[in-house]
Amino acid sequence: MATSPSPSQSPTTFITHLHIKKPSSLYANQWSISTLECQKVQKALETHGFFLVKYHDDQEQEQDECSLLHETFSSLNQLFNLPRETKLKNSSLPPYYTYFRTTVYETLAVVNSFSSSGQLLSFTQLMWPHGNQKFYETMRRMSGKLIELSKIILCMLCKSYGVIGRTELDHSAADHEATMDPLFRMMKYSAPLSNNNNDGDGDGDGDNDEDEEPILRLTPHTDQNFVTVLCQNEVDGLMCKSRDGEWMKVNPSPGSFIVLAGDALRVWSNGRIHAPLHKVMMKGKKDRLSFGMFVGPKGDKVVEVFDEFVDEEEGRPAIFKPFIFLDYLNFSLENVCRAETMLDSFECINSA
Numbered sequence: 336m337a338t339s340p341s342p343s344q345s346p347t348t349f350i351t352h353l354h355i356k357k358p359s360s361l362y363a364n365q366w367s368i369s370t371l372e373c374q375k376v377q378k379a380l381e382t383h384g385f386f387l388v389k390y391h392d393d394q395e396q397e398q399d400e401c402s403l404l405h406e407t408f409s410s411l412n413q414l415f416n417l418p419r420e421t422k423l424k425n426s427s428l429p430p431y432y433t434y435f436r437t438t439v440y441e442t443l444a445v446v447n448s449f450s451s452s453g454q455l456l457s458f459t460q461l462m463w464p465h466g467n468q469k470f471y472e473t474m475r476r477m478s479g480k481l482i483e484l485s486k487i488i489l490c491m492l493c494k495s496y497g498v499i500g501r502t503e504l505d506h507s508a509a510d511h512e513a514t515m516d517p518l519f520r521m522m523k524y525s526a527p528l529s530n531n532n533n534d535g536d537g538d539g540d541g542d543n544d545e546d547e548e549p550i551l552r553l554t555p556h557t558d559q560n561f562v563t564v565l566c567q568n569e570v571d572g573l574m575c576k577s578r579d580g581e582w583m584k585v586n587p588s589p590g591s592f593i594v595l596a597g598d599a600l601r602v603w604s605n606g607r608i609h610a611p612l613h614k615v616m617m618k619g620k621k622d623r624l625s626f627g628m629f630v631g632p633k634g635d636k637v638v639e640v641f642d643e644f645v646d647e648e649e650g651r652p653a654i655f656k657p658f659i660f661l662d663y664l665n666f667s668l669e670n671v672c673r674a675e676t677m678l679d680s681f682e683c684i685n686s687a
């Protein structure tokens with residue numbers, strides 16, 4: 336594995352870009368992944384709260400990887416092109432999981448899409464009553480890859496903190512599966528400029544995009560979960576705010592994944608990990624498609640500071656009070672206007 340910094344907006348800050356090869360075993364105690372690489376995950380999440388990663392499976396040919404990515408985006412196009420009434424059927428889930436639409440943004444979600452419990456199959460049947468095997472197979476493979484990567488990343492973090500096997504964040508822990516509720520979400524953001532908008536050179540490309548001001552498509556917020564692994568089509572737009580307050584453009588190379596820490600990880604680490612505010616700003620004539628695995632605790636689970644990060648005698652008390660994750664999700668839904676300071680507004684922070 337190698338790390339190469341890729342320049343962000345500012346010359347002084349770099350976005351960490353890791354290359355992770357699928358380990359022969361997903362269990363960290365049998366790993367070839369070095370501690371040094373694990374420390375890079377920790378450092379990136381503590382400073383910026385996000386990083387980019389290329390994830391390869393040695394068994395998988397590069398060509399297969401590209402075609403999976405290509406098929407995923409063509410499946411997403413197919414999905415978002417369905418009539419609105421059909422997409423509205425994705426509403427039997429709790430409100431934060433269901434089909435949601437504004438004039439410029441749409442999202443659909445499937446819980447545990449990679450598992451054998453048939454959630455992805457039911458979702459596919461709901462959208463295409465006559466079946467769509469291609470969609471099902473593609474999304475099953477892609478969401479399987481995302482869940483695998485999210486497990487590896489959480490494990491790398493646990494390894495770096497020296498807490499492997501002692502926390503449910505590590506998937507080798509007995510109750511990991513019973514604790515986690517991974518959600519596969521698919522998003523579409525419409526282009527700020529319509530396709531009829533001619534840029535004057537007759538090619539209809541909109542190649543004077545450079546002069547345009549980017550327009551907000553998704554308002555600044557933090558994710559409530561532990562970790563999010565995202566992937567986008569060729570249209571950039573994601574921006575993340577680092578711990579030192581700088582908005583950074585996140586422009587991944589094709590096929591790279593974006594890893595973001597959420598509020599639950601900030602709480603678990605007693606504030607060591609930064610859960611970055613992020614937003615989507617777009618320009619140009621192309622719609623942006625993205626999808627991701629949002630790995631959070633099950634609704635009834637308690638989110639709390641992990642013991643390892645607390646030492647009263649050393650002057651490191653727990654900054655956060657424990658809370659039920661569902662209470663926080665509901666609070667977030669009722670207080671969308673406080674998205675920029677959600678965790679702080681939730682009043683789970685202990686007074687000094």
Ligand SMILES: O=C(O)CCC(=O)C(=O)O
Pocket residue numbers: 520522553558565567573613615625626
């Ligand atoms: O589409 C993206 O890149 C970001 C999506 C996002 O932040 C979210 O759905 O919470």
Ligand SMILES: [Fe+2]
Pocket residue numbers: 556557558613
């Ligand atoms: Fe988000």
